[in-house]
Amino acid sequence: MSPFRLRTAVLSLALLGTGCESEAPFPSEDELDELNILHTPSARPEVDPTNKWGDNPDAAALGHRLFEDPGLSRCGTVSCRSCHEGEGYTVETPTAEGCGGQRTERNPPSLLNAGYNRWFMWDGRADRLWSQAILPLTNPVEMDSDAVVVRARLVAEPTYTAAYTQLFGTAPADEQNGDLLLANVGKVLAAYQRTLNRTDAPFDADVRRFLQAVQAGTAEQDPAYLGLKTFVRKGQCVVCHKGRALTDDKFHNVGLKDAGPGKRGQADAVEGLLSWVFNAAGVFSDAPTGTDAARLSALNTQAQSKPQEVVGAFRTPTLRNVELSAPYMHTGAEKSLEDVVDFYNEGGDADGSFVGVRTETIVKLDLSSEEKQALVALLKSMTGVAR
Ligand code: HEC
Ligand code: HEC
Known part of the structure; x- marks a missing residue:
């Protein structure tokens, strides 16, 4: 004893x-x-098999520059950094301001240690860090962007073009598949965020x-x-x-x-995630049949069998x-x-x-x-x- x-x-x-x-x-x-x-x-988050560039220093360097660049937004004034600022990579107000002075519905989480998370967003509507980035990029309230705006920004800045081409083997101007371009940008943004660890x-x-x-x-x-x-x-x-x-x-x-439109939390996120083209079991994932696919199907089973547990859950x-x-x-x-x-x-x-x-x-x-x-x-x- x-x-x-x-x-x-x-x-x-x-x-x-x-x-x-x-x-x-x-x-x-x-x-x-x-x-x-x-x-x-x-000291480093576990490798993300769905993002081949997750621990690539060149990807992280490009991701860092893109993270700070308001030119990725349609209004030209909002970068990722706008809402994830300061030491905590968040804002000091309950909600944050996007394009045209619009307010987000929820509080931006800190990005410190984000690479360790298994689900993203308060309601879990993204399952990997790289795909998460596509949500604020394309959200009309946040950066209001799309593949056309993002491609134009990459093309306009020669050092972006060079770095992107070197990493992905295709120049941004020649990348006809807009979804692939967004997924790639998400992957370099994730590579950068995976270094923000305390x-x-x-x-x-x-x-x-x-x-x-x-x-x-x-x-x-x-x-x-x-x-x-x-x-x-x-x-x-x-x-x-x-x-x-x-x-x-x-x-x-x-x-x-919470009386806002997103008050149902995870209950309103699961279906969208399961059918999302950018989820970790989808065509833009670098390991679509790996454990992530099993994780998504387990999520589905849980949401179906215990629907009351996902309502209002964050x-x-x-x-x-x-x-x-x-x-x-x-x-x-x-x-x-x-x-x-x-x-x-x-x-x-x-x-x-x-x-x-x-x-x-x-x-x-x-x-x-x-x-x-x-x-x-x-x-x-x-x-x-x-x-
Ligand atoms: C207009 C403000 C705004 C902008 C711009 C913005 N974010 Fe966010 N971010 C938020 C808010 C608000 C949330 C939480 C949203 C939710 O859970 O519904 C969030 C959530 C996140 C999360 C999830 C963290 C977690 O722990 O779940 C990550 C990662 C993130 N943002 C990265 C980015 C990146 C990368 C960009 C640029 C492409 C970006 N954000 C642009 C406001 C913003
Ligand atoms: C049943 C699970 C559960 C228990 C027990 C629990 N928490 Fe939490 N905690 C959560 C969830 C879920 C959230 C997010 C809730 C939301 O925003 O809707 C949270 C949020 C928080 C936050 C806010 C973090 C942020 O970044 O905004 C803090 C701080 C916290 N909890 C501390 C505590 C402390 C201290 C206790 C014990 C007194 C505790 N929690 C007990 C699940 C729990």
Whole structure:
């Protein structure tokens, strides 16, 4: 028996029969398992087999320039960077401004660590980073562009033409298939975004030290004790924000107020994704029959068999670098991390202010002010070091 388990056993025996409220020592074996998988992610995202150029430095260099170029938009004033600005690659307002002063419906997520995601957009309507880029490019509210505008921009700038031709073997002017041109541009934009990683955070060092303290039997004295305990036990945060990326890569209805046209979340995204010409099982994918195809078919089965679970469901975002992405949630309604913690403490927003059924994990938490503060401090410690 490990010293830790021995201590647990003795303590629970001591509490038995005393009549006082007994709480099992933190962490239990199950909780320890959750803590053990919160390790620092690898420095680079896993290879994306559907994008042959995903880790190509020349592609990333071209992608970086295109990311900053408002000339890819039809109005000529909006680049990817317009809505993914600053250190957090997002905006400080709930929504962002596209062509002609139009506002997006949702809050732009940070692009830090985007290469680690398994689904894209709050509702999951893109399944790979390269195809995601085609959505803002062609969205009338955002860049309002198309293959004609994008091709013209590549042709007008000789260094773009040279880099594109070298990577794809065809000059942009000769690329007759507009969808292929957009997919290629998406792939270089993805190659760039796959370099925007901040993985190593004070949080990781704290977790490692805490695990040692558990071994040594001094967990309760560790400065991270209350924050981790609240995150894992009372707050149940780790149920969804788990593992290296602090997300389960799934979609949940947390009961967030939303009366906008996209309030049904994943429920309105699945069908479009399955029939989308740019999905990872489609003709523009570099591995159309690989695991991505199986992933899409599993998604379909799940949406068909449990339709109630996708209504009002949004993707669990990573919590890494979360301090840099205020305001929060898909609506951008929560201004600070304190507000997010209050939201969870209340068990979400009022019934009737969102569609669908709130998932059962989201309940009133009764957190003390110390627990709330410890949770906020923990979230702030998740900001990774810039490389
Ligand atoms: C007008 C503002 C705007 C522009 C321009 C814009 N985005 Fe976004 N971006 C958003 C919003 C809003 C979302 C979330 C949309 C949603 O989930 O429905 C988003 C989502 C994303 C995501 C998904 C991140 C995630 O974690 O799911 C990526 C990646 C991204 N944008 C990259 C880009 C790229 C690349 C470009 C340029 C081709 C771009 N964006 C242009 C506003 C913008
Ligand atoms: C049932 C799964 C689940 C649980 C439990 C959960 N979350 Fe979340 N979390 C989500 C989902 C899904 C979203 C996005 C919700 C939306 O915008 O509709 C989210 C969003 C967030 C955000 C906003 C991130 C951003 O970039 O906007 C923070 C911060 C957060 N959660 C922290 C926590 C904390 C702290 C706890 C524990 C008190 C917790 N979560 C519990 C699933 C969960």
